[in-house]
Amino acid sequence: MSLVRFLARPMLASSFVVAGLDKLKNADDTAKQLSPLLRRAAESLPFPADEKVLARVIGGAQVGAGALLALGKCSRFSASLLAGISILNTFVEWRSADISTKEGRLARRAQLLKNISLTGGVFLAAVDTAGKPSLAWRAEHLAMDAKKATGKQFKKTDRAVRKAVDNAVGA
Structure with missing residues (x-):
């Protein structure tokens, strides 16, 4: 204080x-x-x-x-x-x-x-x-961080799936 x-x-x-x-x-x-x-x-x-x-x-x-x-x-x-x-x-x-x-x-x-x-x-x-920071600020920023992480994870997973499909189809 x-x-x-x-x-x-x-x-x-x-x-x-x-x-x-x-x-x-x-x-x-x-x-x-x-x-x-x-x-x-x-x-x-x-x-x-x-x-x-x-x-x-x-x-x-x-x-x-x-x-x-x-x-x-x-x-x-x-x-x-x-x-x-x-x-x-x-x-x-x-x-x-x-x-x-x-x-x-x-x-x-x-x-x-x-x-x-x-x-x-x-x-x-x-x-x-x-x-x-207040509880409301913390919750808002936690949600934004989770959304960013989820978006990045989704893109990464999407690329991996597409790559796997391309390899499976091309093989």
Whole structure:
């Protein structure tokens, strides 16, 4: 792992870990803030779910994914999960921000820009292969190599068969 990744992943993850811990500690406030979205999510689940429990699940997922990203374990998956959570947080914070004053509107704008920046950072982390090709790239190139090898082998076999036929007919 490069020095930049070694330093940047924990730096990026720290914000998510702290926010997730806050969500876990203040599950009532989180459930209240997320209430419109959590209510819809609870209705679509096949089992009964409490908004407070869903808020804790989101907070726990945020802490877990942030910790994994910071440690560099399953970093692409955890960054993808954090991207989804970040989009959710951005939407909720945008909706619930106080815009009755100029200061409130400026704070809402600053928070939006911070959330968009964090989302962009985890999107980059989600596609970062750390210098190693992705599984899709590897599969695509393996298929192309197999196709080339098969084509060469087919031509070689075709020449051998034609030569054998010419020798058999000519004999």
